Structures are given as C-alpha cells and as structure tokens.
Amino acid sequence: MNIETFISRTDQHKIVPVFYHSDLQTCIDVVNAAYNGGVRTFEFVDRGANAIDTFRELMNRKSKWPDLEIGIGTIYDLQTAKEYINLGAAFVVSPCLVAEVAIHCRDHNVSYIPGIATIKEAFDASTLGCKMIKIFPANVIGSAFAKAITSVLPQLAIMPTGGIEPSASGLKEWFDAGVNCVGMGSQLFDKNKISKKDYAGLSNDIVDAINNANLVK
Incomplete structure (x- = not known):
C-alpha cells in the first residue's frame, strides 16, 4: 500500500491498534475483535522470537478480514523490513x-512511518521521502509538538503513538493539534479482557474509542 493510500485510509479510520502477543491464537482473536469493532488498519509488532511466524499466520487468515490492512511495527533494519514486506505487510x-528502510520503502512504493521526537528528525524523514511520521512516545513528547510540526512541516501527516487515552478528551487533544490518526496499544487493549478471553468486551471498547475519535474530528 503506498503512503498516499495509507494516509487517506487513516484519515477515514482514525485509530490504528498496535499489538503483539506471544500466543498465536490470542493474536488472531485480538485482530478479529479489533476488526469486529470497526478497525481497518492494524499494526502488528515485531517483538518476540516468533513474531514473524505469527505475522505469516495472520496473513494466511487475511480472508477473514477482507478490508483490513495489516502492517508491521518496531522495525529497526532493512532485512527485517524486507521479510515482512515479502509476507504482505501493508505498511512499515x-x-x-x-x-x-525509508529509502527502500520509498523506492518500492511501500508506506513507511518512522518515529520522531524532534523537528530535525521530522525534517530528515521528509528529505528521505516520508510523508507521514509517528510522534513517539506521544505521551512523553506531548500534543504541542504536533502543532509545531504542522506549522513548520505542514506537508507531513502525523500519527502519534504511545500512552494516548481512548477517551473523547484524550483523543480531542491530539486531533485538535492536527494529527491524522493515533496509534494505540495497551491503552486500547484491556489485558484483563484478553486474559479472560472477553473479546466481545474488547470489541465494545474499540467501538467506543472509534466513536470518540469520530466525534472530535
């Protein structure tokens, strides 16, 4: 998926879940719960030793979620990025x-969203062809930084990630600052619900978060 399509998609679907679990079935169930809750863009995290095998299995089940785009996060090197892209990762x-990684994705028309924490990093990303950046960690850097980016680098779309509350007020703070979408991990996925396999409850939480996002932008 090219970056223009990704940005357009996240303008429409404003929450991008970020998730990893060592258990394959849990990952399948969480993706399914997110999909049932209205998610259409999902970031799986390259964290554990079996992450790439789990991602492969998710992609093998992609027909269950026909309009869901699944990408890969926490990528630090080109070889790993290539492996996931070859498996069908829609974005990195x-x-x-x-x-x-930025150069490879740019040259191969794959969406790449790098984490940044300074204006210099945002500028460097832009010069490498990036059209969207991830403010990370968002709760440490703050929404005022998003406003600064929109004023000096207005060509960049923004996806803050890390510690953002799924409440209406928590989301409003960021969307008012000019971001396109937000990445959400532990704030979105209740660990107790996952441990109890309460995936209907998890879907309801996601519905609420999406509704809150749609209310503020």
Missing part, C-alpha cells in the same frame, strides 16, 4: 527514523 513502522 519504526520507533525511530531508519534511513535504509
């Missing part, structure tokens, strides 16, 4: 700007 996300 990094906690920081990785130049070789």
Whole structure:
C-alpha cells in the first residue's frame, strides 16, 4: 500500500491498534475483535522470537478480514523490513527514523512511518521521502509538538503513538493539534479482557474509542 493510500485510509479510520502477543491464537482473536469493532488498519509488532511466524499466520487468515490492512511495527533494519514486506505487510513502522528502510520503502512504493521526537528528525524523514511520521512516545513528547510540526512541516501527516487515552478528551487533544490518526496499544487493549478471553468486551471498547475519535474530528 503506498503512503498516499495509507494516509487517506487513516484519515477515514482514525485509530490504528498496535499489538503483539506471544500466543498465536490470542493474536488472531485480538485482530478479529479489533476488526469486529470497526478497525481497518492494524499494526502488528515485531517483538518476540516468533513474531514473524505469527505475522505469516495472520496473513494466511487475511480472508477473514477482507478490508483490513495489516502492517508491521518496531522495525529497526532493512532485512527485517524486507521479510515482512515479502509476507504482505501493508505498511512499515519504526520507533525511530531508519534511513535504509525509508529509502527502500520509498523506492518500492511501500508506506513507511518512522518515529520522531524532534523537528530535525521530522525534517530528515521528509528529505528521505516520508510523508507521514509517528510522534513517539506521544505521551512523553506531548500534543504541542504536533502543532509545531504542522506549522513548520505542514506537508507531513502525523500519527502519534504511545500512552494516548481512548477517551473523547484524550483523543480531542491530539486531533485538535492536527494529527491524522493515533496509534494505540495497551491503552486500547484491556489485558484483563484478553486474559479472560472477553473479546466481545474488547470489541465494545474499540467501538467506543472509534466513536470518540469520530466525534472530535
């Protein structure tokens, strides 16, 4: 998926869940719960030793979620990025700007969203062809930084990630600052519901978060 399509998609579907679990079935169930809750863009995290095998299995089940785009996050090197892209990752996300990944994705028309924490990093991302950046960690850096980016680098779309509350007020703070969408991990996925396999409850939480996002922008 090219970056223009990704940005357009996240303008419409404003919450991008970020998730990893070591258990394959839990991952399948969480993706399914997110999909049932209205999510259409999902970031799986390259974290555990079996992450790539789990991602492969999710992609093998993609027909269950026909209009869901699944990407990969926490990518630090080109080889890993290539492996996930070859498996069908719709987009690639990094906690920081990785130049070789940015160049490869740009040259192969794959969406790449690097994490940034300074204006210099945002500018460097832009010069490498990035059209969207991830403010990370969002709760540490703050929404005022998003406003600063929109004023000095207005060509960049923004996806803050990390510690954002799914409440109407928590989301309003960021969307009022000019972001396109928000990435959400632990704030969106209740660990108790997951441990109890309460996936209907998890879907309801996601519905509420999406409704809150749609109310504020």
